[in-house]
């Protein structure tokens with residue numbers, strides 16, 4: 269699943285392709301949006317900015333209209349040179365925006381909606397999001413406040429996946445950050461002091477910013493490495509489903525306490 273670093277990387281690329289470039293054409297090939305008339309409604313409007321909050325991406329057009337996307341497990345953004353082969357089949361495209369130099373393609377939705385700018389601020393799902401992991405300045409106080417307002421019996425690994433507590437961490441960065449901070453993802457948040465909670469989000473943030481810098485090339489230490497030796501102590505990495513959604517968490521039973 270795309271996490272905050274992937275979305276930030278996509279927002280940067282989509283922004284570079286669209287902001288200050290004239291839009292030559294726009295198509296919404298997916299049947300779900302056949303009657304939405306977005307190309308008509310957005311005709312003649314320039315893209316003002318492209319930004320992200322957690323796993324949400326926003327393409328903001330002149331005149332207060334914004335395309336909002338969330339990729340969930342399946343979606344993907346692609347930015348191509350004209351005529352370049354797309355990485356997914358054309359029938360999977362939900363949105364295609366062409367400029368002179370680029371084709372920006374959204375594949376497989378599954379959340380793609382046109383809304384007013386003000387709705388992007390007041391929409392309940394979006395307004396409830398926790399501080400953005402990838403923000404220029406991460407709001408650590410807001411993170412701690414939200415963590416402490418949450419169920420204290422939740423494991424810290426599970427709590428970090430809650431987008432209302434902190435926006436942008438997914439299963440990969442949860443596992444990697446807990447490992448980097450030497451924190452057992454199963455430890456209840458009631459037993460995680462503020463310093464440890466901050467250490468784990470700082471580790472996540474550092475790794476996610478590095479991931480963006482490196483074009484999303486990531487070599488996990490524990491994620492998806494069940495049964496393989498821990499890179500620090502050689503103990504076998506454990507894996508087990510955690511939380512309401514039973515997302516598999518990976519951890520070293522020796523280094524992480």
Ligand SMILES: [Zn+2]
Pocket residue numbers: 498499500501502503520521522523524
């Ligand atoms: Zn270890």
